[in-house]
Amino acid sequence: MNDITQLPAPAGMAQSGEVFGPQVDLNAFVEEFGDGLLASLNRSHPPVYDGEANPRRQAVMAALKRAPFPEQAEVVQAISALLLDRHEPAGIINAEMGTGKTMMAIATAAVCHSEGYRRFLVIAPPHLVYKWRREILETVDQARVWVLNGPDTLVKLLKLREALGQPSDGRPEFFILGRVRMRMG
Structure with missing residues (x-):
């Protein structure tokens, strides 16, 4: 993949200055420029959660009567980092039906309770x-x-x-x- 700022537009894509050009396949666009877009996004908006689990929060989730699955626990870690470490007033858990959004929200509440929320x-x-x-x-x-x-x-x-x-x-x-x-x- 390439940096979007250093390459000419792929064949069939609108050239610089053209507002509307031929359609470009989204998959081809992402394949060509995905790494550069991701790097730019990470520079301007660093991730709140880097995949390094907070052991104290992990222990709270493990102590629940029903512990979240590993993928759900990652979401709980991320949303907890947003709410508790960054002190954001709200966060959104967005996922497909049947992925355990209710469980993730309940586990997040349990983590928040362990840090003083009643x-x-x-x-x-x-x-x-x-x-x-x-x-x-x-x-x-x-x-x-x-x-x-x-x-x-x-x-x-x-x-x-x-x-x-x-x-x-x-x-x-x-x-x-x-x-x-x-x-x-």
Whole structure:
């Protein structure tokens, strides 16, 4: 592969100054310029996670009732580095259906809990609210799970507000809110 900044355009590709030219096969473009594009991207936006697992976070995941698969643990390490080391307010776990996004999010919450975070809000589609509850209880030891999805949601939220000033017993707390309920206020 080559550096995109040092080569003329491949045959059939728009030349310098041309805005629209013949179509270029994406695979051929990536094959030709992929290394240069990746190097440029890494220079301008260095990776948050370099594949070097944090042993403390790995131990937290290993202690879960259901530990993530190695590939899932890598994602948890990466998103934890973003949230905890870089102090970013949010991150996105984007993956195909069936890859364990719920498990990765729960493991990330467990890692965050080990570093001092107490409460976690899950906003889920209504049909997945109880799946989240079940998976949290099957994965995180001594987790407290509150489902905020029914007609008693307001009462539960008022109880939560009263408990905000009370000292923690050290157990992680998860609040699962159906996104339709959230929109209804």
